[in-house]
Amino acid sequence: MPARCPLHIVTGKGGVGKTTVALALAHRLATDGARVVVAEVEGRGGLTLATSRPVGPQPGPLLDTLHGRVHGVQIDARRALAGYLQRYYRLGFAAEVLQFDPLVDFATRIAPGLRDILLIGQVTHLTETHPDIDALVLDAPPSGRIGSFLGAGRGLAELTDGSPIAAQAVSVMDDLRDPGCRVHVVTLLEELPVTEAIETVQVIRDLGLTPGILIANRCLEEVDVPDPVPPAPDAIGAEQWAAMTDALIAEAESARGQTAWRALLEYRTGLDVRRLPELEPGSVAASARPAVLAAELAAL
Amino acid sequence: MTAPLDDLPLDGLLRDHALRVLLCVGTGGVGKTTLSAAVAARAAMLGRRVVVVTIDPARRLAQAMGLDGLAHEPTPVPLPDAAGTLQAMMLDVRHAFDQALTAQVSAAEADRIRANPFYTALAETFSGTQEYVAMEKIGELHRRAATTGEWDLIVVDTPPSASALDFLDGPNRLESLAHNPLLRVVLGLPRGPFGLLDAGAALATRALDAILGGRLFGDLRTFLRVFERAVLSFESHATQTRALLASDAAGFLVVAAPHPAPVAEARALIDRLREDRLPLRGVLINQVTATTRIEAERLAAAESSADEAQRVVLRHHRLLLARAEDERRALAGLGRVGVPIGLIEKRSAGVNDLASLLGLFGGLDQQPAPRADL
Numbered sequence: 001m002p003a004r005c006p007l008h009i010v011t012g013k014g015g016v017g018k019t020t021v022a023l024a025l026a027h028r029l030a031t032d033g034a035r036v037v038v039a040e041v042e043g044r045g046g047l048t049l050a051t052s053r054p055v056g057p058q059p060g061p062l063l064d065t066l067h068g069r070v071h072g073v074q075i076d077a078r079r080a081l082a083g084y085l086q087r088y089y090r091l092g093f094a095a096e097v098l099q100f101d102p103l104v105d106f107a108t109r110i111a112p113g114l115r116d117i118l119l120i121g122q123v124t125h126l127t128e129t130h131p132d133i134d135a136l137v138l139d140a141p142p143s144g145r146i147g148s149f150l151g152a153g154r155g156l157a158e159l160t161d162g163s164p165i166a167a168q169a170v171s172v173m174d175d176l177r178d179p180g181c182r183v184h185v186v187t188l189l190e191e192l193p194v195t196e197a198i199e200t201v202q203v204i205r206d207l208g209l210t211p212g213i214l215i216a217n218r219c220l221e222e223v224d225v226p227d228p229v230p231p232a233p234d235a236i237g238a239e240q241w242a243a244m245t246d247a248l249i250a251e252a253e254s255a256r257g258q259t260a261w262r263a264l265l266e267y268r269t270g271l272d273v274r275r276l277p278e279l280e281p282g283s284v285a286a287s288a289r290p291a292v293l294a295a296e297l298a299a300l
Numbered sequence: 301m302t303a304p305l306d307d308l309p310l311d312g313l314l315r316d317h318a319l320r321v322l323l324c325v326g327t328g329g330v331g332k333t334t335l336s337a338a339v340a341a342r343a344a345m346l347g348r349r350v351v352v353v354t355i356d357p358a359r360r361l362a363q364a365m366g367l368d369g370l371a372h373e374p375t376p377v378p379l380p381d382a383a384g385t386l387q388a389m390m391l392d393v394r395h396a397f398d399q400a401l402t403a404q405v406s407a408a409e410a411d412r413i414r415a416n417p418f419y420t421a422l423a424e425t426f427s428g429t430q431e432y433v434a435m436e437k438i439g440e441l442h443r444r445a446a447t448t449g450e451w452d453l454i455v456v457d458t459p460p461s462a463s464a465l466d467f468l469d470g471p472n473r474l475e476s477l478a479h480n481p482l483l484r485v486v487l488g489l490p491r492g493p494f495g496l497l498d499a500g501a502a503l504a505t506r507a508l509d510a511i512l513g514g515r516l517f518g519d520l521r522t523f524l525r526v527f528e529r530a531v532l533s534f535e536s537h538a539t540q541t542r543a544l545l546a547s548d549a550a551g552f553l554v555v556a557a558p559h560p561a562p563v564a565e566a567r568a569l570i571d572r573l574r575e576d577r578l579p580l581r582g583v584l585i586n587q588v589t590a591t592t593r594i595e596a597e598r599l600a601a602a603e604s605s606a607d608e609a610q611r612v613v614l615r616h617h618r619l620l621l622a623r624a625e626d627e628r629r630a631l632a633g634l635g636r637v638g639v640p641i642g643l644i645e646k647r648s649a650g651v652n653d654l655a656s657l658l659g660l661f662g663g664l665d666q667q668p669a670p671r672a673d674l
Contacts, residue, residue, distance in 0.1 A: 015329015015557065049561055081511075089510055097507045106504075107511055114511075142328060163513020193329075223616070226609035233610050235601035236594060241613075243592040248616045280619060281626035286560075 005127045005180065008137045008212065011146040012186030013196045017217040019046040021186045021276065022139040023063060023070075024293035030068025034134040037071045037126060038062060041119045042141060047072045052287070059130060063290055068134075073126065077108040080118035083125060088164065113152030113159070117169050120153070124175045143185065143200040150176060150183070151207050182212030187265070189216050189258035194265050201269045211271060215297075216262060219275040223252035308582040308642030310661060314343040314453075319551050320445070321438060321544060322581075323456045325573075326555035327565045331586040334651050335555050335644065336457035337365060338660040340386060343453055345658065347383035351445075352455040353437060355391050362390070364653040372396070374441075374450070379654065387451070391459075396433040430459040432538075439541035468572060551581040554639075558585050558627035563634060570637055582640040585631060589623045590645040 008029070010022040022038055030036045037059050040047050047055045053062055055072040057079050062072035081104060085094035097103055108115045127133050141149045148155075153173035157166050175181065183204045187197035197214060204211045225248055232241035262273050276293050284292050313319065322343075324336040333354055340352035351374045354365075365377045365388045372395050374387040402410045413419050438456055445451045509517055544550055552573055556566035566583060573580045594617075603614050634641060644660055651657060 013329055014327055015562070019561075046561070049564060085507075085511075093507075093510075096503060100503065103504050103507055107508060144328070165511055165513065224612070226612050230607065230609035230613065233602035233606050233614075235598040235605070240592050240594055244594075244613050244617050247590070247592065247620060248613050251616060281622040 005133055006135045007124065007175070007178075007181040008135065009140045009150070009176075009181065009183045010137060010186060011140045011143045011183060011200065012215075012217075013144070013188075013193045014142045016186050016188050016193050018142065018186050019050050019139050020289060020293065021184075021215050021217055022137050023047075023050060023290040024276070024297055025184070026070045026135075026137045027063055027065055027290045027294035028297045029135045029137070030063070030065045030070045032067055034068040035071070035132055036068060036135045036137060037073055037130070037133050038137045038139060039073050039075055039123045039126070040139045041075045041123065043074065043076055045074075046139060047074070050286075051290075059126070059133075065291070075119055075122045077115050077118060078104050080115075080122035081108055083122050084118055084168065087125070088168075113148070113156040113169070114165060116149050116152035117156055117165065117172050120150075120172050120176070121168055124172065140183075143196050143203075146183075146200060147203040147207070150204070150209060154207065177208055177210075179210060182210050184212035184215060186215045186217055188218055189261040189265070191261070194261045197265060198268045201271065211269070214265060214269060214271050214273045216258075216265075216273050216275045218278040220251065220255040220258055220278055222255050222259075223248065225249055225252045306641065306643045308584070308640040310339070310342070310582070310642055311346060313551065313581055314339070314346050314348060317348075317452065318548055319453065320549040321442060321454045321456065322551045322553060323438075323458060323545070324553050324555050324584075325458045325569060327562060330555050330557045330562055331651075332555045333457050334657070335553075335584055335586055335660070336455055337388070338651070338657045339553070340388070340453075340455040341377075341379060341654060341657050342661040343455065344379050344382045344384040344386035348453040349385045349451050350453045350455060351387040351389065351441060351451045352457070353389055353391055353434070353441070354457040355434075355459050364657070377654070391434060391437055393430050393433050393459075396437055397429060434459055435538055435541050439537050439544070442541070442544060468576065468578075546576075546578055548579065551579050553581055554583045556583060556585055558588050558630050560630050563630050567633065567637065570639060580639060582642060583634060584642045584644060585634075586644045587646040588643045589620055589627055591620045591624045592617065 008022075008025055010018055010025065012018045012021070019040075026036045026038045038047060040055065045055070047053075047062065051062055051072070053072065054060070055062065055074045057074060057076070059071035059073040061069075063070035078098065082094055082098050085097060097107075108118065123136065123138055126136060140146060153169040153176070156169040157173065185197050185200050185204075187193040201211050201214070229245050229249075232238050236244075262275070266273050274297065276296050279289060279292065313322075322339065324332050324339065326332050336352055336354060340350045344350045352365075371389050372392055374389045377386040377388050379386045398410075398414070401413060405413070434456065438454060441451070441454050445454065512520065554566050554569050554573070556562045570580060570583070599614070599617070602610070606614055631641075647656065647659075651660065
C-alpha cells in the first residue's frame with residue numbers, strides 16, 4: 001500500500017458505536033474533494049444498517065457529503081481468497097478453487113490468522129485497484145479480538161516462515177506499521193469500556209502499531225442541578241416531583257462520572273480523549289448523524 | 301416500568317424446576333454478563349441451587365460475586381437470606397480447551413497436540429473454540445449435577461462474539477472442520493465411498509500447497525492427524541449437550557439493548573433460535589430509560605408556570621420522555637414477534653455488588669415465595 005494513502009482502523013468494545021464513529025471519521029476526511037472508502041470485514045451489514053445503503057464487494061456510494069465522497073465496501077473471506085489467488089497465481093486456478101466450497105471454507109479457516117491476513121490484504125489492496133482513494137477507514141472487529149486480528153500477520157509469519165502466505169503476512173504487517181496507518185479506539189466513558197480501551201491501546205502498542213485518537217462516544221452534557229432543589233410546581237405532586245429531581249441528579253452524577261473515567265483513560269494511555277456528544281432523540285435524523293458527529297470531530 | 305411490552309414472567313420461569321440450563325445470548329455491549337449474574341442471583345433467592353458460568357466479568361462485579369478472576373471451578377457466592385444457593389465460575393477458554401483435550405486423549409497424545417504450533421493458535425484464535433468450550437462446559441456441569449445434585453440450575457453467559465449467532469454456529473464450525481472432506485485429503489487418508497472425486501482431491505492438494513506452502517502444509521498435516529481424533533471424540537458429548545439445549549430442560553434468554561442495531565441483532569437471533577427449534581423463553585431489554593408518569597396536561601401546566609430552576613427539572617424530564625419514546629420505537633418490532641419481553645431499567649449507579657444485581661429484578665426486600673415441593 002502506498003504510504004500516501006492513510007489507513008484509519010477503528011475499533012472499540014462491542015456496543016460503543018464503532019460503526020457510527022467510523023462513518024463520522026470518513027465524513028470528516030472527505031473534505032476538499034477527497035475520496036474516502038469505508039471497509040467492513042465481518043459481514044454483519046453494519047454499514048448498511050447505519051446508512052440504509054446497500055454495501056457490496058465493490059466500493060459504492062455510502063454517505064452524502066458536500067465536498068468529497070464517501071464510499072463503502074464489504075470485504076468477505078471468499079473474495080479475499082479469490083483476490084489473493086488472482087494476484088499470485090493463474091486466474092483460471094483461482095476460479096477453479098472458488099468453485100469448490102469446502103476448499104474455500106477450509107483454506108480460510110484452518111490456518112489461524114490466514115483469514116484475517118486475507119481480509120486485511122484485500123483492504124489495503126483497494127488502493128492499488130482504486131488509485132484515486134485518498135483515505136481508507138476500516139470498521140475493524142471489536143477490541144476483544146483486535147489483537148489477534150491485527151497481529152495475525154506476525155503470528156502467521158512465524159508459523160509459516162518461507163511459505164507463500166508468509167510473504168503476504170509480512171507485507172500486511174508492514175502496511176499496518178506504516179506511519180500512515182493509525183488505530184483509533186472508540187469507547188464510552190463507563191467502567192467496562194474504559195478498562196477495555198486502556199487494554200486495547202496497550203495491545204496496539206505491543207504490536208508496534210500507532211495508536212490514533214481515543215474517541216469517547218455518547219458523552220452526556222454536564223448538568224447544573226439547581227441549588228437548592230426547587231419546590232414542586234402546583235400541577236405536579238410531591239412524589240412525582242421528587243422522582244423527577246432524582247432523575248436530574250442521577251444524570252448529573254452520570255455526567256460527573258464520565259469526567260472521572262475520561263481522566264483515568266487519559267492518564268493511563270497518555271493519549272487525548274475526544275468527546276462526541278450523545279445525540280439526543282429528535283435532534284438529528286439518523287442519516288445526518290455522521291455529518292453532525294464529523295463536525296464535532298472537526299471542532300476539536 | 302409498566303409498558304405493555306413488559307410481560308416476561310421471569311420469576312415463574314426461574315421457579316420452574318424442569319428448567320435446568322438457562323443461556324443468555326446476545327451481542328457484546330448489552331450487559332449480558334451482568335444480567336446472567338442477576339438472573340442467577342434471583343434464581344438462588346427463589347430457592348434454586350444455581351451455578352452461573354460467566355466470561356470475563358468486570359473486575360468489581362467479579363469481586364462482588366467472590367471471584368478473584370481465577371476460579372475455573374464453581375465457587376460459592378454468599379447470598380444472605382437466599383432460599384437456595386449460588387455458585388459462580390469463570391470460563392477460561394485456553395484452560396477449558398486444555399482440560400477437554402486431556403480428558404479425551406491419552407497424556408502422550410495431549411502433549412503432542414500441545415507442542416504443535418497450530419494448537420496454541422487454534423485454541424486461542426479459532427472462531428469456534430470459545431463456543432465449543434462453552435458447550436463442553438455446559439455438558440460437563442450438567443452431568444456433574446445429575447450425579448452429585450450440587451446444582452439444579454446452570455446459568456450460562458455466552459462468549460462475546462462478532463455476532464450472537466456465533467454461539468450457535470461456533471461448535472458446528474469446529475466439527476465441520478473435522479468432517480470436512482478435505483481433511484482426509486490433507487491427511488492422506490482413504491476418502492471412503494462418499495469422499496471427494498479424485499479431481500477435487502488433486503485440486504485441493506494443489507490449492508493448499510499453493511496457499512500454505514510445503515512446510516506449513518506438513519505442520520498442518522501432523523497437527524490435524526491428532527486433532528481429528530480429539531475433535532471426533534468430543535463429538536458424542538457435543539451431541540448430548542445439543543440434545544439437552546433443544547429439550548424442555550433448557551431455556552434461551554435473548555439479551556438486547558433498546559436501540560435499533562441491537563434490536564435488529566436480537567430479531568435475527570430470535571428467528572434463528574426458532575428455526576433451530578431451540579427453547580426461546582424470552583427477551584430481556586437492558587438499560588431501558590425510566591420515566592416518571594405524569595399526565596400531559598399537568599406537565600404542560602407545570603411548564604407554563606415554572607420558574608427557571610423548576611424549568612431545569614422539567615426540561616430534563618422532557619429529555620427522558622424523548623429518550624424513552626426513541627427506545628419504544630426501536631422496540632416496536634419486537635412486540636410483534638410473540639416472545640415475552642422483560643424490560644430492565646437503566647441504573648444511574650453501576651451494577652457492581654450483589655444488592656444491585658438483585659435490585660435489577662425486584663430487590664432484596666421482595667420476599668421470595670418458597671415452593672411447596674422444595
